[in-house]
Amino acid sequence: MLLQRIQHTFCRHIPQLCALCELPLTAWEHHWCTSCLNCFQPTPRCTRCGLSMPFPTNRCGTCLQSPPLWNALYCLGDYAYPLAPMIHQIKYGRQFWHIPPLATLLAQVIPAPAPLLLPVPLHWRRYLYRGFNQSEVLAHHLSQALAVTYQTKLLQRIRSTPPQEGLHKHEREQNLRRAFMLRERPSTKHVAIVDDVVTTGSTISQLCQLLLEVGVEYIDIYCLCRTPEYHNQ
Secondary structure (H helix, E strand, O other), X not given: OHHHHHHHHHHHOOOOEOOOOOOEOOOOOXXXXXXXXXXXXXXXXXXXXXXXXXXXXXXXXXXXXXXXXXXXXXXXXXXXXXXXXXXXXXXXXXOHHHHHHHHHHHHOOOXXXXXXXXXXXXXXXXXXXXXXXXXXXXXXXXXXXHOOEEOOOOEEEOOOOOOOOOOOHHHHHHHOOOOEEEOOOOOOOEEEXXXXXXXXXXXXXXXXXXXXXXXXXXXXXXEEEEOOHHHOO
């Protein structure tokens, strides 16, 4: 007990550092300093696919001609600095303290949240190896920020597949065929799929198909990062 009190007192007097620039934070700053927080300012994006646009518009030409299975995608930014290194620290460095403030920022760009959040599932072997599912952790904190519920067992990954990194769009689609199942029908017609990064959209398209087949009418995608289009080829 005495040791805990000493540690608590000691930690209170250590200045908190910005997670990006590592400069001391002021009393009213949290996780990032005001200057670094500006790195997360929203940029024009297609509201359907989430890809960045050169100018403000509702939907890109591709989504007007051939829209994806989901209805809207909300993210914090492209898979680039400062988000990319934080995602890497979360997945491979277990630095989970990045997730709550990122979830808070993401909640601020979602105008009408879905009442049910569904994290992208991991195969049990991958989960056992890694020890956690970053999409589940994000869904947990995002559900608190949005005051909605989330379920981790409704979607299930039933086939172990090679990692998606480095695969082209067609290869990703082939890699994910029959990789998921829906264990039961969602209790609402409006749901959101939660993932850390959306690249080509192959994974979430597979999940959307399962949800649409059982009567879900509106599907949002909530993610931290959207990979720029030139990486999706």
